[in-house]
Amino acid sequence: MSVLRKGRAGIYAALLHIALMLLFSPVHSALMPDEDIAVLKEGSYGDKSDLVISLPERPGAVSLLPVLQVMLDGDLYLSADEKLLSVTDAPADQYLIIDIDAGTESVVAEKGALKRVRINNSVRRILRRTIAQLQLRSDDVGVRLAAVKQIIDKVDTDSVAIIREYFPAEQDADVRDAMALVLAVGDLRSGDPALAEAAIETLSTSLEPVALNTLQDFSEDTDSTLLARQAEKAIEAIQGRVRVYENLETLYFGLSSGSVLVLAGIGLAITFGVMGVINMAHGELIMLGAYTTYVIQQLMPELIGISIIIAIPAAFLVSGLAGIIMERLVIRHLYGNPLETLLATFGISLILQQTVRTIFSPLNKSVITPDWMSGLLEVNSVLALTWNRLYIIVFCLIVFLALVFVMKKTPLGLQVRAVSQNRNMARAMGVRSQWVDALTFGLGSGIAGVAGVALSLITNVGPNLGQAYIIDSFMVVVFGGVGNLLGTLFAGMSLGVMNKVLEPSVGAVLAKILILVFIILFIQKRPQGLFPQRGRAAEG
Amino acid sequence: MKKSIFKTLAIPAALLVSSMTFAADTIKVGVLHSLSGTMAISETTLKDTMLMLIEEQNKKGGLLGKKLEPVVVDPASNWPLFAEKARELIEQDKVAAVFGCWTSVSRKSVLPVFEELNNILFYPVQYEGEESSKNVFYTGAAPNQQAIPAVDYLMNDVGVKRWVLAGTDYVYPRTTNKILEAYLKAKGVKDADIMINYTPFGHSDWQSIVSDIKKFGGAGKKTAVVSTINGDANVPFYKELGNQGLSAEDIPVIAFSVGEEELSGIDTGPLVGHLAAWNYFMSVDSKQNKKFIKDWQKFIGSKDRVSNDPMEAHYIGFNMWVKAVEKAGTTDPEAVQKAIIGVEVPNLTGGTAKMLANHHITKPVLIGEIQDNGQFDVVWETDGLVPGDAWSDHLPGSKDIVADWTDKLGCGNYNSKTKKCSGQNY
Numbered sequence: 001m002s003v004l005r006k007g008r009a010g011i012y013a014a015l016l017h018i019a020l021m022l023l024f025s026p027v028h029s030a031l032m033p034d035e036d037i038a039v040l041k042e043g044s045y046g047d048k049s050d051l052v053i054s055l056p057e058r059p060g061a062v063s064l065l066p067v068l069q070v071m072l073d074g075d076l077y078l079s080a081d082e083k084l085l086s087v088t089d090a091p092a093d094q095y096l097i098i099d100i101d102a103g104t105e106s107v108v109a110e111k112g113a114l115k116r117v118r119i120n121n122s123v124r125r126i127l128r129r130t131i132a133q134l135q136l137r138s139d140d141v142g143v144r145l146a147a148v149k150q151i152i153d154k155v156d157t158d159s160v161a162i163i164r165e166y167f168p169a170e171q172d173a174d175v176r177d178a179m180a181l182v183l184a185v186g187d188l189r190s191g192d193p194a195l196a197e198a199a200i201e202t203l204s205t206s207l208e209p210v211a212l213n214t215l216q217d218f219s220e221d222t223d224s225t226l227l228a229r230q231a232e233k234a235i236e237a238i239q240g241r242v243r244v245y246e247n248l249e250t251l252y253f254g255l256s257s258g259s260v261l262v263l264a265g266i267g268l269a270i271t272f273g274v275m276g277v278i279n280m281a282h283g284e285l286i287m288l289g290a291y292t293t294y295v296i297q298q299l300m301p302e303l304i305g306i307s308i309i310i311a312i313p314a315a316f317l318v319s320g321l322a323g324i325i326m327e328r329l330v331i332r333h334l335y336g337n338p339l340e341t342l343l344a345t346f347g348i349s350l351i352l353q354q355t356v357r358t359i360f361s362p363l364n365k366s367v368i369t370p371d372w373m374s375g376l377l378e379v380n381s382v383l384a385l386t387w388n389r390l391y392i393i394v395f396c397l398i399v400f401l402a403l404v405f406v407m408k409k410t411p412l413g414l415q416v417r418a419v420s421q422n423r424n425m426a427r428a429m430g431v432r433s434q435w436v437d438a439l440t441f442g443l444g445s446g447i448a449g450v451a452g453v454a455l456s457l458i459t460n461v462g463p464n465l466g467q468a469y470i471i472d473s474f475m476v477v478v479f480g481g482v483g484n485l486l487g488t489l490f491a492g493m494s495l496g497v498m499n500k501v502l503e504p505s506v507g508a509v510l511a512k513i514l515i516l517v518f519i520i521l522f523i524q525k526r527p528q529g530l531f532p533q534r535g536r537a538a539e540g
Numbered sequence: 541m542k543k544s545i546f547k548t549l550a551i552p553a554a555l556l557v558s559s560m561t562f563a564a565d566t567i568k569v570g571v572l573h574s575l576s577g578t579m580a581i582s583e584t585t586l587k588d589t590m591l592m593l594i595e596e597q598n599k600k601g602g603l604l605g606k607k608l609e610p611v612v613v614d615p616a617s618n619w620p621l622f623a624e625k626a627r628e629l630i631e632q633d634k635v636a637a638v639f640g641c642w643t644s645v646s647r648k649s650v651l652p653v654f655e656e657l658n659n660i661l662f663y664p665v666q667y668e669g670e671e672s673s674k675n676v677f678y679t680g681a682a683p684n685q686q687a688i689p690a691v692d693y694l695m696n697d698v699g700v701k702r703w704v705l706a707g708t709d710y711v712y713p714r715t716t717n718k719i720l721e722a723y724l725k726a727k728g729v730k731d732a733d734i735m736i737n738y739t740p741f742g743h744s745d746w747q748s749i750v751s752d753i754k755k756f757g758g759a760g761k762k763t764a765v766v767s768t769i770n771g772d773a774n775v776p777f778y779k780e781l782g783n784q785g786l787s788a789e790d791i792p793v794i795a796f797s798v799g800e801e802e803l804s805g806i807d808t809g810p811l812v813g814h815l816a817a818w819n820y821f822m823s824v825d826s827k828q829n830k831k832f833i834k835d836w837q838k839f840i841g842s843k844d845r846v847s848n849d850p851m852e853a854h855y856i857g858f859n860m861w862v863k864a865v866e867k868a869g870t871t872d873p874e875a876v877q878k879a880i881i882g883v884e885v886p887n888l889t890g891g892t893a894k895m896l897a898n899h900h901i902t903k904p905v906l907i908g909e910i911q912d913n914g915q916f917d918v919v920w921e922t923d924g925l926v927p928g929d930a931w932s933d934h935l936p937g938s939k940d941i942v943a944d945w946t947d948k949l950g951c952g953n954y955n956s957k958t959k960k961c962s963g964q965n966y
Contacts, residue, residue: 045919074812074911074912118917120813120909120917120919121698121788121789121792121813121909122698124787124788124789124813125789128789153790209755209758209759209760210760213758213759213760214760217760249751250748253747253748253751256747257745257747260745357576362576362580362581362584363581363804364581364772364775364806366775366806366807368807369779369807374782374783374810375783375785376783376784376785384784384785386747386780386783386784387783388783389747389783458744458745458776458779459744459775459776460744460772460775460776462581462772464578464742464772468742468744499745500747500748503748503749504748504752507737507738507739508737508738508739508740508743508749509709509738509739509740512740
């Protein structure tokens with residue numbers, strides 16, 4: 001067979017030669033024979049699945065791995081002369097075409113003449129398994145381990161047989177452990193009592209869902225009470241450990257949703273908390289930040305990876321400027337009139353929303369999450385932390401610390417605090433209170449814009465973005481204690497955790513209601529919030 | 541006071557109207573879609589679709605020798621305002637028919653108005669069923685034309701054994717899930733294998749729900765999510781699925797409210813392979829569809845605009861109305877209501893849609909997988925056309941109820957056991 005294939009490839013190489021000379025003649029892929037190409041081109045999904053399943057049987061099948069990988073990604077195309085191509089997007093609406101046989105690259109503007117190899121979920125499933133099967137032959141330990149992990153998720157009799165074949169030759173301890181787990185699942189499922197005890201032992205140390213499921217099935221089916229008891233003990237051990245990790249996961253979810261609340265609220269902690277302006281347009285300042293991120297990504301499509309980093313200062317400037325303009329034109333005339341401020345800023349929020357609707361259309365815009373922010377940090381098979389949320393928690397803490405630094409350690413912060421505590425005295429000391437007001441409002445607004453950058457990654461960027469967060473922002477600031485940054489941090493985090501603890505048992509709708517009721521009751525008891533302002537400012 | 545606000549709101553609509561061809565004698569057609577507020581995202585497109593259809597009909601010479609004149613109003617995603625605007629269209633503008641509404645709650649809000657003033661409403665969106673009004677024509681899918689076939693597909697072709705029914709917390713998802721739950725249980729699915737979850741409108745923090753779905757699906761049986769999540773909330777939901785590494789091969793999500801329009805706002809990379817059930821996809825290869833897409837993109841002036849299922853429903857509904865008016869020889873709503881039953885027009889997927897006696901239409905059911913270009917690849921379709929069923933056969937209360945608006949019964953809520961029309965019109 002192998003000789004035959006090589007012979008074929010030789011013939012094709014010769015053909016290629018002739019083709020080059022004649023400049024025209026269909027030349028096919030050396031990786032796959034014609035009939036396979038025909039299946040890829042015109043076969044049904046079932047035919048494609050059958051083809052993929054049969055591939056590992058062939059000699060030299062490992063060389064097909066790149067083709068399968070490209071096919072799984074949905075990027076596999078056939079050229080008019082039936083070459084296997086990988087076609088992916090290139091900058092400026094062009095396409096990068098890689099000839100998988102030859103390894104040559106080219107960039108084109110049109111892919112109309114190329115035929116895409118279409119796949120569906122069942123083909124994808126089989127592709128993944130086949131790739132894993134082929135990867136077991138890899139020299140790279142990491143690749144082999146990933147392949148076994150891939151198989152663990154969907155153990156069946158075929159995959160147990162495959163692993164059994166590779167197990168004796170495997171040298172690496174980690175890969176052997178993972179393989180042993182698959183074999184234990186196979187042993188326990190086989191129902192052979194001689195193998196069961198050792199298998200239960202192996203499975204009881206694992207956190208993989210398949211281990212638990214297999215043990216549960218076994219304890220229900222087995223005739224031996226002794227083995228059933230052993231299995232139940234193992235199940236309890238696993239469940240105990242799983243519960244610990246699940247609680248950790250809930251805590252993580254809570255902190256991450258809390259950090260979103262803190263980000264949304266912390267700008268308001270300055271404008272509302274320190275300055276006392278009831279700013280109903282706060283949500284729209286967040287929205288401006290989110291749209292800034294979108295615009296930056298549109299302006300520099302080649303730099304999606306760092307666009308988010310660039311967007312942070314840009315959003316700060318855009319929202320900060322918008323805030324300063326608002327303050328100078330409207331709000332400063334209304335100091336001391338909370339009701340009028342509320343109405344005026346509500347009007348501004350509507351104006352901002354409609355402006356965005358006019359410029360960007362009422363449709364939502366999509367902000368692309370950079371690759372380095374997507375995916376999971378897998379601690380084990382129960383606990384996995386999503387990268388984007390992890391970054392947002394870290395980002396939230398950085399913003400908080402930066403803000404605390406500005407307020408406590410810089411001259412601006414000193415002046416802001418002085419003006420908010422006693423305006424007349426501060427003016428008498430030579431502080432330009434109007435200038436400080438504008439800058440403070442700009443700072444709070446700018447922070448709202450920065451929050452918008454983070455929110456653009458996890459929610460819809462649309463004209464209504466701000467409305468969704470304005471209530472939450474006020475809730476956090478009031479709960480934390482007006483005018484206290486640390487209070488805002490604690491309030492946001494604890495509301496987030498509370499929400500996530502409640503959510504699984506009572507549902508998302510009721511959890512929200514319960515939190516709201518809790519805050520109302522809390523404010524009744526302690527109107528000044530978690531961390532009240534002390535001293536003269538509290539009365540003033 | 542209320543009146544004057546009313547008038548100021550009507551000014552933009554009036555301006556729009558006056559810019560249209562203004563013949564002395566025209567047939568007015570009401571367009572009742574939200575152009576502002578949360579639903580503007582979806583409904584603005586339908587308003588444009590209606591304007592295009594009317595313009596085309598006028599190019600063909602209008603209807604009964606008269607030009608058609610669209611009357612556009614903006615109910616601003618505000619449900620009571622829908623009723624006020626509907627009344628204004630019928631009483632002041634004297635429209636011959638109204639095309640509009642998206643959410644079920646807006647339809648329920650205008651229904652009494654249409655019944656009182658005996659006008660016609662064409663409703664273009666898939667909905668929960670359990671309704672058949674003399675004055676409403678349902679050109680979107682009933683549950684048996686979307687939800688039930690979708691579940692059949694997952695059960696028989698994909699081999700799904702465990703089910704997550706996730707929806708937004710309002711009437712359409714709740715009723716649909718009630719029907720699906722009854723249907724699944726009748727098929728022998730146990731309680732423990734069904735997980736039902738509701739979230740508020742615009743929900744954006746999906747971490748724990750997706751994590752629950754992951755755990756639920758980790759029990760060793762093939763699991764699928766049937767999603768009636770509506771609107772904006774879908775984007776963060778799919779993003780979270782991608783982030784937590786739930787791929788379509790492991791746990792496919794089949795959505796009833798996610799179409800081409802919704803996907804055009806997001807990066808579809810992580811969504812590839814997830815499913816949607818509709819009666820129309822933009823990717824369907826038919827002559828009518830190609831022409832429709834060409835006309836639409838030309839009308840709207842952008843090659844990037846997509847078409848979707850509710851647009852097709854308006855296309856069918858409008859053509860049915862035109863045919864019925866021609867058949868009746870008048871635009872009088874009462875005559876059109878009689879004439880339209882049995883009318884057949886081509887749909888965009890290469891078949892024909894027929895208006896049934898229960899005011900629903902026949903439709904093919906298609907299941908599509910999301911592709912990375914934001915389009916759907918049809919992976920399954922029903923053998924023929926499925927007639928819309930107003931009252932679900934799977935709910936105990938509505939099993940025996942039939943709707944028939946021909947002279948035979950003349951009732952939208954007839955109990956075939958007690959042989960009585962409940963008298964309630966819907």
